[in-house]
Amino acid sequence: MIRIALIGIGDYTEDIIKILLKIGNIKLSYIFDANYEKAMLFKNKHYKMNLKATNNLENIANNSDCVIINSLMPTKVDIIKFFLVKKVNVFAIPPISFNFVDLLNLKEIATSNNVFLSDCPFFINSNWFEDAIKLNISNKILKASFYNNSQKRDELLSNRGVFDNKYDYNLGRGVLFANGYGIVYSAIFLFGKVDKIKAIGHKLSNHSVLDFNAIFKHQNNIISTFDVSEQYCSNNKSLIICENNPFYLINYNILEEFNIKYSSRKFTLTIQTNNDIIETFKTYLKNIKNNDRKFFNSLLNISIETIRCLSLIESEIK
Structure with missing residues (x-):
């Protein structure tokens, strides 16, 4: 079973949850937001899913196989890098980064840690x-x-x-x-x-x-x-x-x-x-x-x- 955490509460979060609930053999583990109260409100709204609210990225890294980052936060690249180094797969609502060099560096980190980095599949169906x-x-x-x-x-x-x-x-x-x-x-x-x-x-x-x-x-x-x-x-x-x-x-x-x-x-x-x-x-x-x-x-x-x-x-x- 793949453990998935949601990072950031943005425009697509509700849609992503609806999609994930229709897919078997996964577990939605955490909802993260820098504002802990906002994460708690989201968790309470979706109480049937047993999500854990947190503003601690370390907790997520230790208990997740994959994270979906749905946020425009300026620290997005740093958060992606954190999870790749912790050997957690990352999907991100595009763009992953505005910076071409940053993206090349993230690819190198993902490769060296044998994990994956990709635009969130919610975005496009190739x-x-x-x-x-x-x-x-x-x-x-x-x-x-x-x-x-x-x-x-x-x-x-x-x-x-x-x-x-x-x-x-x-x-x-x-x-x-x-x-x-x-x-x-x-x-x-x-x-x-x-x-x-x-x-x-x-x-x-x-x-x-x-x-x-x-x-x-x-x-x-x-x-x-x-x-x-x-x-x-x-x-x-x-x-x-x-x-x-x-x-x-x-x-x-x-x-x-x-x-x-x-x-x-x-x-x-x-x-x-x-x-x-x-x-x-x-x-x-x-x-x-x-x-x-x-x-x-x-x-x-x-x-x-x-x-x-x-x-x-x-x-x-x-």
């Missing part, structure tokens, strides 16, 4: 993309356009100079990581490493990114473009252009389904077989049990390349 490629294996892919600007933000970004968590530079860094991570990760998963990057956009006074447009040239010569903003809405759908059948990626980062719409045909195919998030969690936990380093290294390498590319985008935006 099987969708495998199915998409299989369906278009005979087509020559030329380029892809990714959009994440379907929801317009109307509330203030800051209140008297104090930015909310998403736009706080130390916590969220704006849309670059919050809205851009998923689509850049998707492009790298599909098309591999990137040779060249060009980007434009706007930054706030605290240097967080407000919006951006970017273009990637992948090592296989496929071109990816990105349009990310919360300042305006667009109905554009992410699109992969092939020589034969261009197709759209609709709801590609929504966990319930994955739709492929061929531009030359009048139907939409929804792929759902064994691709839900519960199955993805089961796969991750199975690979922990089987000590499948190749599986987790391949995912971590995508995360590392994603952070490298996002950092380059950030440096290009003045």
